[in-house]
Amino acid sequence: MEGALAFQTVMIVVVAAFCGAVPITSPSQEELAKAQEYLSQFFSDVGVTAPKTVRRSSLDSFDDTLRRMQEFFGLDVTGHLDSGTMKVMSQPRCGFTDAARYSHFAGQPKWEKSVVTYRIVNYTPDLSHEEVDSAIAKALKIYSDVIPLTFKKIPSGTADIMISFKSGDHGDFAAFDGVSGVLAHAFSPGEGHGGDTHFDEDETWTLTSAGSNLFLVAAHEFGHAMGMAHSQVETALMYPLYTYENTDGYKLPDDDKQGVQAIYGIRPTTPPTEETTLQPTKRPEPKPEPEPDPEPTPDPEPLPDRCSRDLVFDAATSIGRGLYFFKDGYFWKKSSSWDGITMKQIQSVWPEISHVDAAYEYKNTVVVFEGDHYWRISGNAVLAGYPKPLRDFGFPPCVKKIDAAVHEPFTDKTLFFVKREIWRYNERRERMYSSYPRYIKVEVPGITRVDAVFENEGYLYFSYGSTQIEYDYTRRRTIRTLSNSDWMDCE
Incomplete structure (x- = not known):
């Protein structure tokens, strides 16, 4: 890429007044x-x-x-x-040099095109796909409202701005540091990683003042992806410290607007035509009403690719003698007898359920989780009285979503995975064990985060990202490492 490639980070900082520092x-x-x-x-x-x-x-x-x-x-x-200065230095903060007023990267890199594409590679489980899509589009729109750039979302392939949710060391030499601290980072415009924006999955992403507001953090990071560095103006979006503010009707602050327009110019407005400015010499004849344009047919969302090397499962479970893998409103069924892999839309089988976050089989029923509620299903039927809230399992109100779940047959206990914690549930007594939650890495050595988990032929299979671990739970040891797509009968 041209110019220096720089990445930006934005972090939560508790700002306090330090008077009379020692x-x-x-x-x-x-x-x-x-x-x-x-x-x-x-x-x-x-x-x-x-x-x-x-x-x-x-x-x-x-x-x-x-x-x-x-x-x-x-x-x-x-x-x-002094002590006040050391206290500020010890606070988590943004990783780029501080600046005065708006500023740009060295060499002032910019997008040399009028249409910039972006792709959301994967989604945080903290929000629905629709909420993430909306927050990202809204964050980009505050820039396209004031500069002559248009942002276009693409469903696959390589976009100018690749957006993803990752944790820890994720391959760009800028590892995330867990809860709090670094929230996200973005690269300045250019080839390769230029413009790419990463969000720390260890954070709790929200659309409110709680946790980390995805729209505000994304809007800040996209400023870096446009070529903006930091500002010392405290009311600026590009100020290096994260603070929440009401996002209803949010507009780009003046300092940021001046900075980004200094790179790209001002978005032009449509000038009046001669027809609208000249006065007619005579009263024109009324024109017939034009036929309304037909409603455009939206492009269908691409179906999940089971053979993708980057395949990430939303959930997985055994049902009867088959294995079910859930992804983006669909599921693949792999039968124990050779019938190949079949794919169906979730709602074509269970109309009440549109997305599956986690699922597990217990005796003759399957428990399916979506957000803060769950269903019990038997065959193609949802049992009466469902959905029910997560609190029925004994989860506290702060648990809004289950990442993964599995019933472990050797201990006859059900395991729930929520971020970095594991919960253990007694199905017979219908209550959670009082000594839980515990850290996953302590209870299941070698495992830290789980997107999906299922039991098969005596082993547990833990998926995180596109990677999967075959695990001997009774001995608490890893057997081998797989890819999710290894189950999909791909060449």
């Missing part, structure tokens, strides 16, 4: 090293040399940069490494 009279070498690293990363283009010992003659460059940092955050500008 100076650190004798900073430790560890404190000096941390301060040096912080100032070098965020407030200097060439790095800051911290003193090996606290001597006045060696503190000049360090102190000057420290004052810049204190001024940026509204602290007392002392040039001393």
